[in-house]
Amino acid sequence: MPETIRAAVCREFDKPLAIETVTLADPGPGEVKVAVKACAICHSDIIFAEGGWGGELPMVLGHEAAGVVETVGPGVTGIAPGDHAVVTLIRSCGNCHYCSGGHQVLCEEVFPLDRQSPISNRTGETVGHGLRTGAFAEKVVVEKSQVAVIPKDIAFEAASLLACGVITGFGAVTNTAQVPAGAHVAVIGCGGVGLNAVQGALAAGAKTIIAIDLSSDKLRVAERFGATLTLDPVDPGHRDALLAATDGRGVDYCFVTVGAKPAIDGASQYITRNGAVVIVGMPPSGVRGEYDPGTLAGWGQRIIGSKMGSAQVARDIPELVALYQAGRLKLDELVTGRFTLERINDAIASTKRGEALRNVVVFD
Structure with missing residues (x-):
């Protein structure tokens, strides 16, 4: 059943995000629901929130996330409830012209989630699935290709950085x-x-x-x-x-x-x-x-x-995890500040002032 969650919603460009209760749909075929534990603030989110790239409002931004897989839709294999995972914005079919050539970040497939956002508000108004992720929220529904399972001994704050800044x-x-x-x-x-x-x-x-x-x-x-x-x-x-x-x-x-x-x-x-x-x-x-x-x-x-480091999620994130575990990749050192969802506007303001390498919104 669809459930209500808290999210930071962008309703007006260049204005503070509003903490609201929204409705998140169940994952459909090939989709995954993840309970977000950490989501880093990326400058791309800020540019979108300021109107630098346009887009229809309202929307939930946030795309540099890590959390726990909650449910999976029909046809999803290799990802199971309880898995710890990185959630990226890279959505790929694996079969189109670009994916076949190894350029998954340029995938030309139009997915069901591209046609219809899984987020709505109490009145039924559609809320945009910002950067195909919408991770300034307690939970997300994304396409399975956006998810990379990671070891459970990696802190979510560090793992979230793998989703965008690192790759x-x-x-x-x-x-x-x-x-x-x-x-x-x-x-x-x-x-x-x-x-x-x-x-x-x-x-x-x-x-x-x-x-x-x-x-x-x-x-x-x-x-x-x-x-x-x-x-x-x-x-x-x-x-x-x-x-x-x-x-x-x-x-x-x-x-x-x-x-x-x-x-x-x-x-x-x-x-x-x-x-x-x-x-x-x-x-x-x-x-x-x-x-x-x-x-x-x-x-x-x-x-x-x-674009996105020409990343292939299923290949690159496990390789980066291995480098981190071997002490050859710094992640913890990149986390500057930790903020609750209610303080997300403080986290954004700090990032805009150049005070942070990466500020991270953390969830219980």
Whole structure:
């Protein structure tokens, strides 16, 4: 039977989220209901809540979650009630043109949950299934491909980060760019995604890992995560320092993990001939980047987009869990603050002020 749950609902763009009682449908065929135990605050949720990407209101946002499987719909195998799981926004059929080519984040299938949100309010009004997840809520119903079962000895707060921040940053390096050992790498932005790009570069065996951020505090954290050099882009000599660290040529790969136009526009100054700028952070709709096409062509440079780290949920999350268990992936260190659902607006405000690597909403 459908049940009532508490959720943080976005009713007006750029306004505080409202804690409301909503109704969540039962999982249908191929779907799973998960009791959310932790959901991290991602900048994508904030951009949506501010109206940066449009969308119909009301909606429940939140997409970086972990919890306990409660029920499964017909046809679901490999996932059982009681399992601990990471819940992602990546919904894939496994059979379409993109899935068959290994690009599950680009799946073109239209699922029943895409046609009809499982969330409604007391009057029967449909409430949007934000980012295909709606995890700023006590429970979620998602497609089975969005769920990855994890060991029960991993804290939910740490596990929730695997759903987006970790796979996006780490995967941009290891999946999208496939950075080879010995490469020179720069990461612009040292928030949750950027630090995981630093971790990805370390795991890939990069020779030089240069972290670039306006915040001296975040640069110090980046050093603990594996950065070999940290730079403030305001420093007029920072590019010279980058060149000195890369034999005068520049980096092979520059990962832009923030959706800020100055960062996107400035990334090309750091790369070598035949180097690549990898766009990981997503700006609000309408932001346009600028580049010199003559230099891009003449030097054989590349601009690469990376969506969700080109992740394959069933492959990547178990591999990341194994790295974490082996002490080779930092997760606990990324959790800055823990907030109840009632304090979600405080968690969002703290994130917007740049105070947090990842703030996490926790549920009893």
